[in-house]
Amino acid sequence: MNDRQTKYQRIADDLRSEIVGGRLVAGDRLPGENDIMARYGVARMTARQALAVLQREGLTDTRKGAGVFVRASSSAPRIRRRSGRTAREVWGSGKSIWGDEVSPDSLTVDEMSVRQKRVEDELVVVRSRRYVVDGEPVMLAASCVSASIAAGTAIEREDTGPGGVFARLADLGHAPVRFQSDVIARLATPEERQRLDLPDNAVVLCERRASFDEDGDLVEFSDLVMNAARFVLQYDYDA
Amino acid sequence: MNDRQTKYQRIADDLRSEIVGGRLVAGDRLPGENDIMARYGVARMTARQALAVLQREGLTDTRKGAGVFVRASSSAPRIRRRSGRTAREVWGSGKSIWGDEVSPDSLTVDEMSVRQKRVEDELVVVRSRRYVVDGEPVMLAASCVSASIAAGTAIEREDTGPGGVFARLADLGHAPVRFQSDVIARLATPEERQRLDLPDNAVVLCERRASFDEDGDLVEFSDLVMNAARFVLQYDYDA
DNA sequence: AAGTGGTCTAGACCACTGC
DNA sequence: CAGTGGTCTAGACCACTTA
Numbered sequence: 350m351n352d353r354q355t356k357y358q359r360i361a362d363d364l365r366s367e368i369v370g371g372r373l374v375a376g377d378r379l380p381g382e383n384d385i386m387a388r389y390g391v392a393r394m395t396a397r398q399a400l401a402v403l404q405r406e407g408l409t410d411t412r413k414g415a416g417v418f419v420r421a422s423s424s425a426p427r428i429r430r431r432s433g434r435t436a437r438e439v440w441g442s443g444k445s446i447w448g449d450e451v452s453p454d455s456l457t458v459d460e461m462s463v464r465q466k467r468v469e470d471e472l473v474v475v476r477s478r479r480y481v482v483d484g485e486p487v488m489l490a491a492s493c494v495s496a497s498i499a500a501g502t503a504i505e506r507e508d509t510g511p512g513g514v515f516a517r518l519a520d521l522g523h524a525p526v527r528f529q530s531d532v533i534a535r536l537a538t539p540e541e542r543q544r545l546d547l548p549d550n551a552v553v554l555c556e557r558r559a560s561f562d563e564d565g566d567l568v569e570f571s572d573l574v575m576n577a578a579r580f581v582l583q584y585d586y587d588a
Numbered sequence: 589m590n591d592r593q594t595k596y597q598r599i600a601d602d603l604r605s606e607i608v609g610g611r612l613v614a615g616d617r618l619p620g621e622n623d624i625m626a627r628y629g630v631a632r633m634t635a636r637q638a639l640a641v642l643q644r645e646g647l648t649d650t651r652k653g654a655g656v657f658v659r660a661s662s663s664a665p666r667i668r669r670r671s672g673r674t675a676r677e678v679w680g681s682g683k684s685i686w687g688d689e690v691s692p693d694s695l696t697v698d699e700m701s702v703r704q705k706r707v708e709d710e711l712v713v714v715r716s717r718r719y720v721v722d723g724e725p726v727m728l729a730a731s732c733v734s735a736s737i738a739a740g741t742a743i744e745r746e747d748t749g750p751g752g753v754f755a756r757l758a759d760l761g762h763a764p765v766r767f768q769s770d771v772i773a774r775l776a777t778p779e780e781r782q783r784l785d786l787p788d789n790a791v792v793l794c795e796r797r798a799s800f801d802e803d804g805d806l807v808e809f810s811d812l813v814m815n816a817a818r819f820v821l822q823y824d825y826d827a
Numbered sequence: 828a829a830g831t832g833g834t835c836t837a838g839a840c841c842a843c844t845g846c
Numbered sequence: 847c848a849g850t851g852g853t854c855t856a857g858a859c860c861a862c863t864t865a
């Protein structure tokens with residue numbers, strides 16, 4: 350009985366197999382601390398340790414006073430976000446830059462704000478958005494365009510029309526033709542976890558993209574924070 | 589005394605400020621469970637909870653039977669890995685594709701193996717490497733070239749000469765000119781944590797890069813796993 | 828051999844949730 | 847209101863590391 354494995358690991362394994370085996374599905378309630386104490390004949394702290402294992406693995410959600418529940422399974426397909434050669438056809442044709450496995454229609458803007466802000470002595474229009482897929486928030490985006498370009502144009506409106514900001518920049522003679530993306534990844538901050546509804550150990554992909562027009566001038570600048578579990582970033586580029 | 593904060597949070601805050609304040613530096617020993625129990629007059633489990641907070645934040649390393657130690661500060665600068673327009677100058681001139689803030693010399697290969705492997709009815713040469721910076725492992729890489737191209741060339745040798753595999757492919761008339769990179773991020777697996785010496789909640793950046801020559805044929809394929817704390821990926825591309 | 832962290836017990840009080 | 851998870855205590859035994 351008292352083999353290599355610890356008690357809490359064995360209990361955690363039991364519960365995990367209930368989840369991955371599909372006997373418990375998203376939203377279902379798991380046995381709580383008291384249940385585990387009774388079923389396995391262990392002390393409270395041991396039951397808590399078992400539940401902590403699943404919590405760290407991102408499998409469960411615990412709500413104080415309510416119980417422990419199975420988290421929404423993140424087996425959803427990743428959203429392929431294309432940059433480079435393949436991308437222009439998309440926004441050039443009036444479609445959104447997003448979407449592939451996930452259709453453009455299902456990736457929508459949930460919250461949106463447009464404001465002006467002074468950044469290093471330059472006035473910029475900042476468009477902040479939250480994107481959702483099937484009601485699940487997946488990305489926070491902030492897009493900045495110099496007010497000297499954007500002032501009084503559709504870029505300052507919440508709805509920028511077909512093709513989005515890039516198409517409007519093209520209309521204004523500032524079509525983006527060259528890009529530089531910097532990508533890092535890290536654990537989500539508490540604020541990001543809250544806004545993207547992420548578990549404790551969630552990972553985010555952060556992309557900082559600068560867009561340049563034909564003259565080599567910076568015309569747009571984006572800051573993206575994505576739920577790493579839901580994205581694959583694809584870049585096409587030349588030597 | 590017994591305000592909003594919990595005891596373990598207050599203790600964790602104390603210890604954290606010792607670390608971020610620089611009074612404890614990488615490798616130093618923290619007060620252990622027994623020390624904390626005595627100093628703060630708390631029970632063992634409370635001391636453990638405080639230490640667990642720092643552990644989750646990646647600030648400490650606990651070694652069973654030895655103690656709790658400050659982790660090597662990850663304030664080391666990120667390695668900027670460039671892809672796209674800026675990259676060709678680098679490998680074209682005989683330098684490595686890597687390096688920026690970190691000089692190319694300090695990013696070196698630590699472990700290396702070359703072997704042939706059959707992948708979907710095609711024989712490929714697989715070059716597996718581990719890269720280190722200042723003795724710290726930062727990346728695992730596997731590079732594949734079809735044996736029909738690489739057989740009998742320097743690509744099968746451990747030392748491929750100046751410019752590396754890309755320069756040798758160019759010598760053979762298969763200079764890579766177009767690339768497609770897929771990037772995801774996730775928590776490191778236990779094996780990756782071991783090979784890259786990473787803490788529990790460590791994040792890795794995974795890049796899958798396909799390289800095509802002038803004729804549009806796939807000539808090389810790379811699988812990279814990077815310590816996300818040490819890298820920023822930079823892509824230059826056109827619309 | 829002494830000290831360390833890892834596991835475990837059997838209690839307790841609290842704040843919060845749901846009915 | 848009863849039940850839940852969050853915090854906390856005061857013990858215990860173990861495996862492991864270090865000297």
